[in-house]
Amino acid sequence: MIIAERKPFAEIKAALEPYEKILIVGCGTCVAVCLAGGEKEVGLLASQIKLARGQNGKPVKVGEITVERQCDREFMQPLSDAVADYEIVLSTACGAGVQFLAAMPEMKPVIPALNTTFIGVNEEAGFYTERCRACHNCYLGTTGGICPVTMCPKGLLNGPCGGNLKGKCEVNPDNDCAWCAIYERLDRQGRLDLIDPILPLHPHARTTTPGAIIHPAYKRRYGGHE
Numbered sequence: 324m325i326i327a328e329r330k331p332f333a334e335i336k337a338a339l340e341p342y343e344k345i346l347i348v349g350c351g352t353c354v355a356v357c358l359a360g361g362e363k364e365v366g367l368l369a370s371q372i373k374l375a376r377g378q379n380g381k382p383v384k385v386g387e388i389t390v391e392r393q394c395d396r397e398f399m400q401p402l403s404d405a406v407a408d409y410e411i412v413l414s415t416a417c418g419a420g421v422q423f424l425a426a427m428p429e430m431k432p433v434i435p436a437l438n439t440t441f442i443g444v445n446e447e448a449g450f451y452t453e454r455c456r457a458c459h460n461c462y463l464g465t466t467g468g469i470c471p472v473t474m475c476p477k478g479l480l481n482g483p484c485g486g487n488l489k490g491k492c493e494v495n496p497d498n499d500c501a502w503c504a505i506y507e508r509l510d511r512q513g514r515l516d517l518i519d520p521i522l523p524l525h526p527h528a529r530t531t532t533p534g535a536i537i538h539p540a541y542k543r544r545y546g547g548h549e
Contacts, residue, residue: 324444325353325417326451327360327437329368336375338434339411343382345372346409347436348402348424349389350416357451359437360415362389368415368436384409393420399427406431460526465517467508472525474501480522 329335339345347365355361369385376383388405390398393416402424406412412431414421418439425433441453456473462480463470472478476494483502486493490503509515537545 324356324442325419325439326357326441326443326453327354327417327439328357329359329364329415329437330435332371332375335368335413335436336372339372339413342411344384344386344409345411345413346386346388346406346431347372347413347415348393349387350393350414350420351389351391354415354417354420354437355389356445358449360417362387365389365415368413393417394423396423399424402427403429458525462522465520465522466505467512467514467517469501469505469508471501471505474504478525480525482518 347369349355349362349365350360351362355364358364365387369387372385373383386405386409388401390401392398393414406429409431412424412433413436414424414433415436416424417437418435421433421435424430442455442457443451443453446452453473455470458472461470462472471480475483476492477484479502483500484493487500487503488496490500492498492500506515506518509517
């Protein structure tokens with residue numbers, strides 16, 4: 324899932340300073356799971372904004388609404404009517420959701436309440452780790468399910484650098500060396516032969532941004548976008 328964290332409140336407060344009617348729009352998927360932008364977090368942020376404005380003697384109208392996904396047009400319809408009474412929209416979605424929301428024709432200006440950090444996993448309650456960089460060329464089938472692009476700070480594709488020590492990373496000794504972990508896992512699985520072939524240079528041309536993908540079943544419908 325996409326992991327995000329809330330921006331410092333001082334930054335949010337400063338961005339909202341010129342406005343008296345604020346709508347906070349939450350997202351009920353990834354950012355809700357990582358406790359950054361779901362319905363509960365929207366409520367807490369609304370209360371914080373009202374309290375801060377009240378202390379400064381500047382009353383403010385703060386609306387709250389949370390949709391299932393801000394990155395999916397299917398769930399955006401409730402926002403069309405909700406935004407009419409507000410001057411500014413504060414989105415607690417990831418960067419993709421903020422941009423999608425801001426592109427709606429009837430939308431007011433949109434500012435982000437979160438910083439999007441990485442694609443990760445939920446290790447434990449409140450503990451998230453990065454696992455994928457969406458690099459467009461997945462190596463997990465030959466590296467034992469451990470991503471060298473993400474888990475190695477140097478993104479090495481063909482074995483470890485010369486700096487690892489006792490299985491630890493040269494860049495961050497608190498982390499295991501990704502390639503040592505790959506070797507150990509493949510060894511346990513009896514698949515060390517997968518390390519022998521030399522992987523070609525990573526095809527960075529495929530990561531040219533902004534990217535777009537059309538599912539094969541919809542090629543005829545969206546062929547003009549290719």
